[in-house]
Amino acid sequence: MKLYPLKFKPIFKERIWGGRRLADLFDKDLPADVKIGESWELADLPEDKSEIVNGPLAGQTLDLAIRQFGPALTGHKEYQPPFGLLIKLLDAQEKLSVQVHPDAETCRRTGKGSPKTECWYILQAPPDGVIYKGLKPGTTKEQFAQAIKDGTCPQYLQTVPVRRGECHFLPSGTCHAIGAGLVIAEIQQPSDTTYRVFDWNRLDPKTGKARPLHIAEALESIHFGSSGDNLTVTTVGRLVDADEFKLDKGHQMPGCQVLLCPGAIKALVILTGQGKIRASACPDVSFAKGDTLLIPAAFEGYMVFEEETEYLTALV
Secondary structure, three states: HHHOOEEOOOOOEEEEEEEHHHHHHOOOOOOOOOOOOEEEEEOEEOEOOEOOOOOOOHHHHHHHHHHOOOOOHHHHOOOOOOOOOOEEEEEEEOOOEEEEEEEEEEEHHHOOOOOEEEEEEEOOOOOOOOEEEEOOOOOOOOHHHHHHHHHHHHOOOOEOOOOOOEEEEOOOOOOOOOOOOOOEEEEEEOOOEEEEEEEOOOOOOOOOOEEEEEEEHHHOOOOOOOOOHHHHHOOOOEEEOOOOOOEEEEEOOOOOOEEEEOOEEEEEEOOEEEEEEEEEEEEEEEEEEOEEEOOOOOEEEEEEEOOEEEEEEEEE
């Protein structure tokens, strides 16, 4: 069987800060009467594995396809699971918690968790939309620990205005939070290790209690020697060029074609528009806004754009 572009069934995550905009913006078939904060578009974690929905491999999970096809899919002779990307769409109706993800050295030192470097591509933002990205210069571990006890840690965060089309890079060890009203495409390492330090004094409506915090782990994970001042913000071309992953932005007009050359596996995140992927060896695969497609390393074909289309290309 010839490999072809793979599409996946979204994995929806209920969150107290979520909403319903992923249905409005991307035609996602959300479960009724539930606040959906995250749609996991591409995942290969032990508890959540993306299911293929198109072609002969429909119904099979991504990890099984990788085991079956190996280097033809991944492009690597020696592959170690999980797959190197976790891709999400986020609907932040309310602020997310102030949190941090550990880096690899912290995970080794503490013997827990897995590293998570990520980036946020802003899909929708209100005029006063902000994110919280890194600590203010000079913030010490002792100051921040006391501020957590006092409930004042947000005053040490860098508050950054955002607008649609920006990509914000957040290496592991960066204290951060997403502001209210944002819709974001999140591309990250395959990890769900999150340490909360502050949750804006809110209660979970289902339990009537505050969500758990992970203060000791967070203080071990935060990079206090750096600040949010030097974290990149990009809007065109190569958005992220990190060891963990690369991310490019494409913008094509109707009738344009883009070659998909073999050699490296890549994930396409379609932000707007629609079109088809064509190849001599397989039927056309359609794409539209909100889709994430995985292009096998051995695949050779081209994208044809039927509408003006913006998309992200992630490589590992």
